[in-house]
Amino acid sequence: MRRSRRKQRNKKRVLWAGIVLLVIAVFSGCLAWNHLRHPLAILRPALEDEANWETEIAKNFDKDVINFLLLGFDRTAERDKVFQIYRPDTMIVVSVNFRSGEMALLSIPRDSYVNIYERDIYDKINSSYMYGHEYGIKGVTDPHLAGLTSTVKTAEDLLGGIPIHYYFTVDMDGVVEIIDKLGGIYYDVEIPIKDTDGRLLVDKGYQKLDGNGYLQYCRYRGVGGDIGRTQRQQQLLIATFKQLKQAGKLVKIPQVYKSLTETVDTNLNLSQMAALALYGKEIDPEDIKSHVLAGSIQWAPRGEFDICYLVIDEQARVELIKELFGVKVEERPQITLPGPRVWTENNGPEQVPGEGQEEEPPFTGEDESPVPEEPWPEEPWEDPWEDTWEEPEDDQPGGEPEDEQLDWGNPDLSGAGGIIIILDLGEG
16 A cells, blocks of 8 residues: 555656646747747847947947848859959848838948958958958957958948948858758849850749859849849849748758858857847848949059959948938048059050049949959969859759758749849859
């Protein structure tokens, strides 16, 4: 009898222990879910050094707004056989107002003529990573992190001190892998995408883009140059976001990120990414606003080359920052470059100040010269991949991706005028 009662008491204890553990697990799960449902509570505490922002604008910036910088690098595993340093040819600031639920995209053209962070020099903004990587940043020992710091800080300065809180980078291989793992993206391609030899890479029309087709579309500058490419990238990004939201696949993004450690990089942790993915379900893609910094194509000599830059329109820059961020920044003196050199009868270059800007060739977005001789320590860097890069034949659009896919059907989004933000990875 005593043994029987003892067994009953033990069973009750086990039962109660199980109930208590279940309650704790459910309660903890609810707390975690509630935590993820409030991304600002996760994102804001991580910004411990806000008091150390370098500008008053950053220190007093709206606490309900978080800015992300998306960077698309022109790197592939194949290019690693030749190069060691790459450029962020796609730069998109994504600004999210968690109070109003508004989201805006601001593309910074890669050829923008800017003051490089911690360097007494102006250059194309896509060179900012190289300066940090090669010449270092105070207090940063890792070359890659120094390059990213230089890029982020250079972008902040261009925006008049508006803070960039987080960054996310991806290279060309990463774009292909991400899209393939998501099962492809349906999109109405408005123009045929061809390489420099006229070979068709992506046909015109509504279709399902695999990773390679998606990348080729993102990289294409044959129509509209770099500005046209930037606008198409924004449209594709919004369309991608819309499809992922409709298919309930936004929550899969952190899972995809975990599998791509070699081709993507971010200072967001997985909890923050998960919270953002959940928050994305609340955003209406049709309400996402997209902008591009305006400017004019101008030329200037650099070493033995004449370099083509995009000189930002100061008045337009100040007005756009006010519109997007609600902050009035200082209007700087408008920059005017001297123009290309004129070759004289004795076959020597001669700089004619102020000339050469009126009848400049149409902007194509192409680099008109190698990376400037300064500050590279040896000979000017020449990119043998410029306008020659081709994917292997078996990777051409139309084939089924070999990576494991997350099949989420065929949503009819032929009418979607879209964008998402995955990075143009430049043709050069």
